[in-house]
Amino acid sequence: MSFALATGMPIDQSLAPLRGGLVLMGGALSWIICMLGWFFNPHGPESLAVEKVYRELGAFLDSMGTETFRRARQRTVLAMKHAEDTLLAGFSNRRNPNELKRLYLLNEHANAIFLDAMEISLNKKIVMPPELGQSVRALAGAIASKTKNKKKILQPDQMTDEVEGLFMKLYNADAIMNEPVQKIDQAATISKPSLKTIFLGAFDKNSIVFLSSVRYGTILTIAAIIAYSANFNRSYWIPLSCAAVMSGPTIIATFHRAVQRTFGTVIGLLIASLILAAVHNEYIIVLIILSLTFITELFIVRNYGLAAMFFTPSALIMAEYSSQSYDFGFFATVRITDIIVGSLIGLIGSVILGSRSASFSII
Template identity: 45%
Template sequence: MSTRQHRPSLIHPVIRQAFEIKQTALPWNRAISAGICLGLPSLIGLMLGRFDYGLLAGTGGFTYLYAFTEPYTLRARKLFYTMLGIGVSVFGGSLLSPYPVLSAVVLGLIGALATFIFGALKFKGPAALFFVLSFALASGMPNGPAEALPRSMLVLLGGALAWLIAMAGWLTNPHGPETMAIRRVYANLAALLDAAGTKGYSKARHETLISMVEAEAAFAGKSRSWRDPHMVHRLLRMFRQAHLIYQETDTWNQRSMEPLPPALGRAVSAAAESLRSGRIPTMDGLWQLEDRDRELQRLLRPVLELESILREHSDSEDAWEGRGVPHTPAKSIFLGAFDKNSLVFLLSLRFGIILMIAALAAHAFNLNRSYWVPLSCASVMLGSTVVATYHRAIQRSIGTIIGILIASAILWARPEGIVISLAIMLFTFFAELLIVRNYAIAILFVTPNALLMAEASSHIHNVAYFAGTRIVDVITGSVIGLIGVLLLGRTSASSRIPYLMGQTIRSQSELTALLLTEQPGADLAEGGHQQRAMKTNLSNLTTVYATALGEIPRSEEELQRLLPVVWALDQFGYLLDSYAKTPNRPVLSDTELAGLLLVFEKTAQSAEQQRSMALPEVPALALAPKVRQELITLQNALVKSLSAPL
């Protein structure tokens, strides 16, 4: 029995991981809406006597697949530009269909540009995939240049339908995404209060920070709203109040290291629940805690203020007008990502080059319907790491082969238009429903769906030849994508970590100097250049580190020893963000500031050069003890990582 329990698995871990089923809630509403967006246009076209036009308009339905849980104001803009991008892709693919070499070059440019934009803005979703798909499908259609404009207009009509369906929730719950974000923040805050003074505090702190960062993205630039501005102001106040509660909880945990009264956690949890139920909680049970020590009173005050924030209505509008969370301008985001050390830029460049090579190779070998090769290549390269690319290649190949057989069986039966429309709806529904569980299972439905949309109007006489050709195309594209990722991106991430550590520490030094000195413009620190630069560097560092974990080969020991440093920088960055939102910040003397800047520079040099050096002692900073504590934590993590054996 013992031998059987410890017998090694015959399946390689990478392959086994590719077919793991994730225990994630199924997105029923999203799956139903996606099926309608892709299938309804073909039904409308069938009723109007132009089924081929309906299938083409259904391509615009891919717009819906870029909708997630972002606020509706952001979703409206994102989906509008996505719809335009898919329309332009169809127009360009049709226009350049007679010129396969130029078409391959433009396809690579579209893939690179879409990957860069989605990566820089950190948008969720399939990134370049459906822009590439739309361009590739259009490039394989007959009479391309003559039909370029009407095809793109049909795609825009399908995209407009998808936009309307994706925005329908705004009519009934216009601030649903923001409310959900605040509920997550306060649920994690309640857990943080309960974990104070215990071993679980570090994990609870991490979860709280993640939810706060997500909420900040939801509220960025949101000082006005289309509907119910009072609700927006209330949510904004709760978002800022969450920072105060977090800061005071962190201070308590550092100084007292004792558990907090459970009533505090219950009160914060009740505030989160009130956003769903509408019942405003009372804080009567907290008043008896006022007689406790001074530190507890400092934490108790922002928790008690939650009741008044939840009860405020119209009188809060004037006080909070124009005080939304500052957002980083798109120009600054793109300039920060357009850098030789930016992983977003390098991944975009790699994506475009490999995609172009795949399209040129398919043309050079004169493959039938050669656009399926770059499509498979693009799908495989959506993996964010080399391991993820392996997973995608395995999942794509096996799932696609089975999916092609399913599509071939359907096309062999020569189904009527309504059957194809219903099949597209069902395949899209199951693909979106199951993709959160496993990509390989979803591909079983994605592949026949794409084949039906592309080939339903074609007259396929030799189904066996059709199936064999598509399988060869998919395997060829998957292999090209995998080889390209291995050749161009094996260790590009891990080699940049030390440099980005140094850059992050220096940008945090500049922001600290601005926040803790009395100077003109210090009150404008939130959303200023220094804060944007710090966020850009920190974002690049965490992205590069996450990517390095998936590289092959990689040094597990080296990455593990650097993890505490990355964590310390992340925690310190969030502390500075919290200070930027605080109106009454401490002011350091010139002597303290000079000593602090020296500490930052020496620490940055040590991290960048990855060598041990004598780091100066952090000044006392009596007025800013949390800054001192975070810097000491960073120094300790760095010293420990450099002294750890490799």
Template identity: 35%
Template structure:
């Protein structure tokens, strides 16, 4: 009797847990905005097909909606080329699948080539996205449709139209915030620097340092692929300078982690952790950082680190009109110029070589 009661109680607990998990909303890796737009790109062509009394063609148009699944947090300059090429490729493969559908062995060969080429290109160029899977799916869908090679041009145009709609939707945010990806990349850099600073002196320090280094690398790639627009030139320049200052701050944190065995003071951790919240300010007049100096003693062991933080805070507070002058001051010499200066007889490099040659 007791065993039956226990089983009944366990059954009720399992049912409650199952119902709770069924209606639980979990934070997934895909943002809601992207999920909605992907559904719109796939569903709108189907709806148009129903309204035009051609459901089959509407379903085929939904294949072009796969294009939006290749949208990630890249710059709009990269996205405008990438998504257009994806839309064109998916449309071409739909047309090709329609033409070669009568030849099964050729279909198998082409599917293998699509998988190889797509995976290779996405891997070599480190392009984020689902690689070749939706290219293969687009090609395979048309090979299973009624065989009619004469329909290839029509199917190509239908899929390309829905793909271009996905391309236009992916570029819609450019009008509101053309440097959204660059801002996000710089925010991630400062967020990772804050986590690294907090981890100094702990077992997780090496992992956080590697994550900060990866964020710096991604930020450099993102900013280098961005385009400096005339109407947002100074905002873009601020992001470039913030990335440059972040590299300097990272080097200071590396030095602190090597020469200090204990934790960094909480005031500094909090100061760095707050920096990423101000990156997206569109001008220097709102949401300014209150630059309150810490460790006023000149001989403080963290003085260089704090100087780097003050410089970043000053740059964030700086009006956009003054950014151009700051860029001119912060221009670093090219590698060629550094080599030329190193060959000068008065340079420290030349003097070091001469000193080594003296017996």
């Protein structure tokens, strides 16, 4: 991205240290802000991830036998996958603090409860008692707060052997939460491949990472050739838009991102025009860019089209004020043209190179 942006700047080798330093300062500031939480709660992300697993697990247990079962099951699986990735990212071979061990064991028990519940769900005659979901959520509330679970596990008067097994696993998880780690006689099995294994595996000819990289590289090369050979203004927006659209995991997702980016950009242009027409104070512009960036980060994990409505005016405002040309019509026309061209290249390239993939054959 930095390389593409540099191609749109005036050629001046003497400014290379300044431009590189500005990028370094921006990245360093972001890193410092993100790492501030480490001083107060080093394992906060891991605790929140495991807490979410138990909250989703409680909702999943309540949904058994209802119409919301499939959706709750999917949310629980996604939460467990996210927790596993977060725990592995926080693991280090040089140190293995007790708090991480506790979280690993709690996550393993949540997986065991989920698998047993899935097996029980095959027998549609068995109804989960509400006390089970309530107890799981009570345990979830104690994970991130670092306090003992003061709420007792509510056990129904009558239950089947299968449900009793779930309560036994829940009792074990409660013990792991409340007892000192030194007294827990369980081993946390942590399997994390080395950096060398990951790196070399990515270059295997059968690796999906390698195949995807070749596909991305080929399409982005074509997008860059078209952008710079046709002398588009702000040519770097074309490969950037192409890369953003292609980040969808399937052909359908790629098509959705192309449509969302196009419509989001059009609406974003309208928002930018209103802001630039009404606001002429630099300090207020800074606050507006801050607000737009904040809203973008809130929406981009949920809906790319909504996020495009806010990062588009932010980019246009910065472009216009940094260039001091104040020609909004020029920037708006250039951006929407380049984004449409880049999105089309990404969509066509994904269809051609990914036509034999499993995701495409579903269409």
